[in-house]
Amino acid sequence: MVLKAIRFDAEGGALQILNQLKLPHQTQYDDVKSAEDGWHAIKDMRTRGAPAIAIVAALSLAVELHKETLSDSATDVAAFVVEKLKYLVTSRPTAVNLADAARKLERVVLNAASASGATGQTVEKAYCDAAAQMLVDDVADNEAIGQHGSQWIANVAGGGKVSVVTHCNTGSLATAGYGTALGVIRSLHKMGNLQHAFCTETRPYNQGSRLTAFELVHDKIPATLITDSMASALLHLKGKSERITAIVVGADRVAANGDTANKIGTYQLAITARFHGVKFLVAAPRTTIDLSTASGAKIVIEERPGKEMTMIRGPVLDGIDLDVSQQRTVNIAAQGIDVWNPAFDVTPAELIDGIVTEVGVVEKGPDGKFDLTLAMEAINEGIKPVSVGSP
Numbered sequence: 001m002v003l004k005a006i007r008f009d010a011e012g013g014a015l016q017i018l019n020q021l022k023l024p025h026q027t028q029y030d031d032v033k034s035a036e037d038g039w040h041a042i043k044d045m046r047t048r049g050a051p052a053i054a055i056v057a058a059l060s061l062a063v064e065l066h067k068e069t070l071s072d073s074a075t076d077v078a079a080f081v082v083e084k085l086k087y088l089v090t091s092r093p094t095a096v097n098l099a100d101a102a103r104k105l106e107r108v109v110l111n112a113a114s115a116s117g118a119t120g121q122t123v124e125k126a127y128c129d130a131a132a133q134m135l136v137d138d139v140a141d142n143e144a145i146g147q148h149g150s151q152w153i154a155n156v157a158g159g160g161k162v163s164v165v166t167h168c169n170t171g172s173l174a175t176a177g178y179g180t181a182l183g184v185i186r187s188l189h190k191m192g193n194l195q196h197a198f199c200t201e202t203r204p205y206n207q208g209s210r211l212t213a214f215e216l217v218h219d220k221i222p223a224t225l226i227t228d229s230m231a232s233a234l235l236h237l238k239g240k241s242e243r244i245t246a247i248v249v250g251a252d253r254v255a256a257n258g259d260t261a262n263k264i265g266t267y268q269l270a271i272t273a274r275f276h277g278v279k280f281l282v283a284a285p286r287t288t289i290d291l292s293t294a295s296g297a298k299i300v301i302e303e304r305p306g307k308e309m310t311m312i313r314g315p316v317l318d319g320i321d322l323d324v325s326q327q328r329t330v331n332i333a334a335q336g337i338d339v340w341n342p343a344f345d346v347t348p349a350e351l352i353d354g355i356v357t358e359v360g361v362v363e364k365g366p367d368g369k370f371d372l373t374l375a376m377e378a379i380n381e382g383i384k385p386v387s388v389g390s391p
């Protein structure tokens, strides 16, 4: 069975998302019938992960447009789409993929509306085709990220099997399929180069223990779960014997200087990686690179409700059996305590050794700094970024 976070039928105009609040206990797909449904699925974290958020948002509007022809007027349909895209972008602020997708789709509809003979229907079709293509492209991009990243790690290790650590969930559940950082791990495993993967629990929302662990078990990848607070001890105590070569994480937004916003806890992993001489690799598609943001200081960090930290959800224990059909939320913190719950942190570029994209691994220049504007320009001109061992 292939894990699919997003099910989309372009012909029938139907969209379903795997409800990630129910995982790992229950596999339940929820219908998404409109942009409003998409907004709520993203806000409530029933779907999450930077690429998946962007795709679900785009497709939710596609199914709404598919339902009925809004107007024969191309400009009216374009205006409607632009408004809805603006609304969708407000669902979660940190991951840039959503804003990037909205910008591209806006361009698609404005171009379609200004084409000669444009009608409401042609604009709708242009939008739906472009949104559907995002789903297709993401899987191919992730497979390429996996290939480049695994090759880079294998080269760093200089032969033999390697172990890696990852954080949050960056796999099939966070993307259209395969995953970014988890795609690198999948690829290492496929190449026969993976000794062991360690995944962090990823408090407070437990994307690691609920989702990444679920994917690793599903794919039969040798893996062990640790709490976030065990990462330094792992590198210290098991680093040599386990040959932990790299920590590989995803990203929600990479600034032009390489500073990277990702799930809260990423920054402390980068610090411990540097201290222990372990490579720190960020895996993300180019849609996550935000050249308009000069540095991490400008990235807006989403703050989530405190109850995500103070409450925990799980299936009911009925005698000795788990009743997965019933999930309950229980309080695990002292009543009345103040809570700070930033969903992401920013890892300074200084602590990052490489940024693996679908076209290769970008490394620092001779000045020890990333220049992603230059790297992206080079890519657009057909020159590969600094890339070690890329196929």
Ligand SMILES: CSC[C@@H](O)[C@@H](O)C(=O)COP(=O)(O)O
Pocket: 048, 049, 050, 051, 095, 167, 168, 169, 170, 171, 174, 175, 179, 180, 181, 207, 249, 250, 251, 252, 262, 263, 264, 343
């Ligand atoms: C390929 S997913 C990359 C990132 O989006 C991921 O690491 C992450 O931080 C997800 O956060 P989430 O809050 O679960 O959406």
